[in-house]
Amino acid sequence: MARNLKIDVVTIFPDYVVTPLAQSLIGKAGQSGLIEIITNDLRDFTTDPHRTVDDTPYGGGAGMVMMPTVWGDAIDAIAQASETSHHELIILTPAGELFSQAMAEELSSAEHLIFACGRYEGIDHRVTEHYRTRSDFRVREVSIGNYVLNGGEAAALVMIEAIARLVPGVIGNPDSLTEESHSIVAEGQEALLEYPSYTKPAEWRGLPVPAILTSGNHGLIAKWRREQAISRTRQIRSETGE
Numbered sequence: 001m002a003r004n005l006k007i008d009v010v011t012i013f014p015d016y017v018v019t020p021l022a023q024s025l026i027g028k029a030g031q032s033g034l035i036e037i038i039t040n041d042l043r044d045f046t047t048d049p050h051r052t053v054d055d056t057p058y059g060g061g062a063g064m065v066m067m068p069t070v071w072g073d074a075i076d077a078i079a080q081a082s083e084t085s086h087h088e089l090i091i092l093t094p095a096g097e098l099f100s101q102a103m104a105e106e107l108s109s110a111e112h113l114i115f116a117c118g119r120y121e122g123i124d125h126r127v128t129e130h131y132r133t134r135s136d137f138r139v140r141e142v143s144i145g146n147y148v149l150n151g152g153e154a155a156a157l158v159m160i161e162a163i164a165r166l167v168p169g170v171i172g173n174p175d176s177l178t179e180e181s182h183s184i185v186a187e188g189q190e191a192l193l194e195y196p197s198y199t200k201p202a203e204w205r206g207l208p209v210p211a212i213l214t215s216g217n218h219g220l221i222a223k224w225r226r227e228q229a230i231s232r233t234r235q236i237r238s239e240t241g242e
């Protein structure tokens with residue numbers, strides 16, 4: 001069997017992630033053992049009767065901050081149970097490095113990913129600082145986009161979907177990964193967005209499929225698709241200023 005990737009998600013809302021992660025290709029990869037995904041309830045690592053995970057912020061201000069004590073106990077226990085020697089700790093925060101296809105590629109070859117889903121005003125920053133001093137961890141603070149969610153669970157789902165589909169064996173036909181939008185290309189080459197796709201019927205609501213796609217000329221089809229990818233990429237890049 002191909003390499004196994006272990007993923008732990010830590011959250012105070014396990015139900016938010018358990019069902020989505022059991023669906024479709026990721027669910028199948030979990031069943032076949034290509035990927036092992038464990039959802040951990042942060043409150044299981046609390047020590048008080050109220051299962052408290054947050055407290056008021058030092059320095060004042062609105063909202064509550066998640067306590068480093070419970071996060072440290074959870075992460076240590078998860079790392080110890082993982083049977084891997086190196087852990088990628090992903091702390092989800094809108095103040096982090098932006099998630100990208102390149103990061104998904106890199107993380108898809110890791111041994112063990114731990115997703116720390118924040119809530120409230122986020123996680124005490126000493127969690128990041130502490131695990132950055134540990135040689136058995138690499139810590140990344142990651143944002144999935146320039147907007148603020150209520151919690152890290154949706155961000156973890158986005159990242160896991162993008163990462164897991166790059167693990168060899170998860171997608172049945174690996175060719176479908178090579179021509180996709182944002183696919184990594186050789187240094188010096190532009191990463192193109194994918195060309196538009198069409199299926200049957202050949203005409204729908206007065207819109208025919210581009211004639212070239214039914215010509216049977218594979219050389220011309222490849223050329224047309226590349227031109228479409230280039231013009232789409234230029235248009236989107238000029239609209240978004242990227």
Ligand code: SAM
Pocket residue numbers: 091092093094095116117118119120121122123142143144145146147148149150151152153155
């Ligand atoms: N006070 C924080 C700030 O302004 O940076 C926002 C906290 S947010 C309400 C609560 C949690 O949602 C964060 O700790 C993080 O885990 C998650 N979150 C929110 N937006 C996110 C984003 N764009 N990417 C990743 N995680 C996000």
